[in-house]
Amino acid sequence: MKDEAKDIDNKVRDLENSVINPSQVKGWGIDADPKNDPTYPMKKRNNGEHAGYSWERPPQQPIDIEVLHSNERPNVSATFGTSVPPSGLSGVIRREAFNFSENSYGHWLPLMLADRINMVEGIVSDLARGHVPNIFGEMGWKADWKHDRANLVTKVVIGAALGTAVFALLRNRRKSRRTENYF
């Protein structure tokens, strides 16, 4: 226990030692050129960020829903969206993803997976409410019909042909398996 405390003391000391007063460094600032700023004119530089996260924050929007926040910041932003709070299996995955930083695949890839699961959850939720989603309508096939009919018809014909071929193949296999069993 004593050793641990000593370790922490040493680490703090190291950190303090790393803070160097620039004005005491030989040659500090002698070639500084404020005009050499590739962020101009996007950024009206005031160097406020040198003071860290120190501005007077706007009032906080009441956090009365679940808001996930990046672990690269200490808090929930003063305002946030309330569009779709995490829920279901996709929500569980999203919560886990937020244990990883934006710097990690562990953050983004599970979020993509959650999005795909969420799509299935959406269909289930529609059906549970007694609403059968019009998937072709949602995909805007009316626009295809109006402006790109030949392509749409080709897609439908190819899809139908492939579907029929797969169906026939499966049926034949099942039939031959049943025949094998019989003998």
Added chain:
Amino acid sequence: MLAMNYRGPRRVRIDHKPDPEILHPEDAVVRVTRSCICGSDLHLYNGSVPDTRVGMTFGHEVCGIVEEVGQDVEKLKVGDHVLVPFNIACGRCVFCQQELYGNCHESNSQATAVGGIYGYSHTAGGYDGGQAEYVRVPYANVGPTIIPEGMHPDDAVMLTDVVPTGYQAAEMGGIQPGDTVVVFGAGPVGIMAARCAWLFGAGRVIVIDHVEYRLEFVKNYAPAEVYNYKELDDVVVFLKQTTDWMGADVVIDAVGAEATGRAMQTLLGKKLHMVGGAATALHWAINSVKKGGIVSIVGVYGPIDTLVPIGNVVNKGLTIRGNQASVKRLLPRLIEHVQNGVLDPKALITHRIPLEEVSEAYKMFSAKLDNCIKPVLIPPSARV
């Protein structure tokens, strides 16, 4: 209210959702009169942006009429006609104080790399967007701008994103008088970037795309030299050749994640979603700009890695600049340009579509049907 409702990749529909409410003292609720579909909405539509949740309403290019204001809103009143920049900005954080309104630190909890954006996934804050009858507008003292007397709402709505993003693309290029500027992408932002390149003194503007009707449009609108990359053996060699084997001074990537043209990029970026988008345009930009040149990126990419020839950036001594447009910073100048007739943004709008037909509108825009360049959704109350 009626609102667009995302149901999964390439599936959206119109639905009834609860009206938005004031959730913060600086909020306003705006009744939408115009709402565009942006090229970057197609990244959401195609399922490329992580944390795009089923049930969300998209739409970050909005203008409308203030319907309700929170108790601390001083700059707007009920009945004001406003255009709403796509960035949600607090106006107080150190980034907003430096006019980096696209990089606000108090509008998005869910990612530090991007500020809040209306209707642009939970990665950009989880705000419902304006492809609806009403939209909640946070920090109403900062972003929303009263539409000047006499300005057409079609021009106003284009000032929320397309015009500032195209303008900033040219601005970030650091264009010097006489420079050759190449723009990859003849979508609305690429068209506007090509138009604005002249305002900074470009000597030559070249636009590259593969969609003929868009090339034809920008050829006359910007104006610009236009080339279909599908008709070129190698677009980079062509650009070198046409610039006396030097390369362009400035190259603008106005394409982003949905690029076509390189099989590997398309497979990894668009089909498998293994990288943050098909970075074909950026790849070409890096290779076709001259040594010491500038690449300006306004095309939108996902948050994970993208494949670009970064070694060439070092070896050629390039400067790469990018950002979400700082709409509020640019608006005074751009409003002036529209009012003086220097810019004519509404000319890009090819389709005015009832909000109720949002599924068809997305399909039309994403598949580039009926020579669509820019579709605008109009809610029922604004059609009266």
